Structure formats: structure tokens, C-alpha cells
Amino acid sequence: MATKNMYTFFLRRLHSITGVLPIGAFLAEHFFTNSFAMFGPEVYNSKVEFFMGLPYILMIEIALIWIPILFHGVYGFYIIYTGDASAFRYRFARNWMYVLQRVTGIIAFLFICYHVYATRISGLVTGQHVSFELVQRSLQNPAILAFYILGIVSASYHLGNGLFGFFITWGITIGEKTQKVASVFCVLVSAGLTVFGLAALSYFV
Ligand code: HEM
DSSP: OHHHHHHHHHHHHHHHHHIIIIIIHHHHHHHHHHGGGGGOHHHHHHHHHHHHTSTTHHHHHIIIIIHHHHHHHHHHHHHHHHOOGGGGGSOHHHHHHHHHHHHHHHHHHHHHHHHHIIIIIHHHHHSOOOOHHHHHHHTTSHHHHHHHHHHHHHHHHHHHHHHHHHHHHTTSOOSHHHHHHHHHHHHHHHHHHHHHHHHHHHTTO
16 A cells, blocks of 8 residues: 555656646747747758757757656546545645646646657658748648647746746645745736747747
């Protein structure tokens, strides 16, 4: 029993930390590098070629991005499925934050699967890297554009709201006062990332 509890504790902590590092950091970096689109197709495509030409790029992606996201996503589904009742210990707003954290996690999972397939896996199969023109063409489909907007908003909310839980999980915000400050910070992170991500998207449209 004690071993099982320790194992669950370890997995929960790993799930928590992977949400911030590397996944959260990668999300912000991804919005930033895609903002190169503001300088037009030539600059954007040259940056893609630069990143794709880095030594060991596939191994780096697998180790630092794909495995952590897969772990966080799969264990996230397990957390949702086993759904502890902690949500209903909290005030009304917290219950909603709890539910939205799960809903946005599921949307982010579906979006990431589509996005990774369309921009990376299909390129590995055809041997052609993603380009400004390819993204621009796919966004001409209103359904895909809407899915991108939903994916960006969901991932941004999920990270900002997740940080609030993260600070509590790791004992960084204990008192009510620090949690109030943290909640303002987390709203700013969610809002800032949403604007940043949608701005990057707009350069392709
Ligand atoms: C954009 C990618 C993602 C980022 C940046 C991210 C980030 C985070 C962060 C920072 C937390 C807070 C950890 C804590 O409470 O200590 C979290 C929690 C959570 N994430 Fe993610 N996540 C992502 C994708 C996903 C996916 C695909 C799922 C799958 C459903 C998911 C499910 C969850 C769940 C269920 C929680 C709440 C855990 C709890 O209440 O204990 N996340 N996420």
C-alpha cells in the first residue's frame, strides 16, 4: 500500500512538473518562433530550415517534447478518468477551474495530435518540411482555422490555470493572500499567451 502511494505521488509530481517544464516552456517558445511569420514566407521558411537542420533534431524532439507531452497527456486522461472528488471541496469558481482544466486538456490533446500529424509527421513521410505556404493553405479552411483558434485558447488557458495548481502542488503558494496574487499572475499568463498565440496565427491568415 505504502509503495503504491509513493508510486502515485511520484507520478503526480512528474505530471505536474512536465506540464511546466518542458511542455509549458515549449508552448511559449513555439508561439515565439512561429511569430517569425510576421516577417513573411522567406524569413519564416529559412527559420524552419534552420531548426530542422539542427543536429540530432528528431532525437531532441522525441526526448524533450514528444515523450513529456505523451506522458502528461496519457496520465492526464488517467487523472480525469479516476477523477478525485477534490473539486467539490472548493468554492464555486474553483470547481469551474477544475472542470475547465480537464476540458482544455482534452481539447489540447486532440489539437496537438492533429497539429503534430499535419506539420511534422506528414513531413517525415513525404520528406518535405512544413512551410509558410503549407500552413497558410490549410488555414484557408474555416474549420481548420477554428480548430487552431480553439487549440491555442485551450492550451493557453490550460497552462495559466495549471500554473495555479502547480504553485499549490509544490508548496509555493500556501496562504490565501499569496494564492490571490498567484491567481492574478495566472490570469495574466493565460491572457498573454492567448494574445501571443493568436497573433502568431494571424500572420498566416
Ligand atoms: C499544451 C500542452 C499542455 C500544457 C502546457 C499543460 C500544462 C499543465 C500544467 C502546468 C498543469 C498543472 C500541474 C499541477 O497541477 O501541478 C496541468 C495539469 C493538468 N493537465 Fe496539462 N498540459 C498540457 C496538456 C495536457 C493534455 C493533453 C492533457 C490530457 C488530457 C492534460 C491534462 C491535465 C490534467 C488532467 C491536469 C490537472 C491535474 C490535477 O488536477 O492534478 N494536459 N497541465
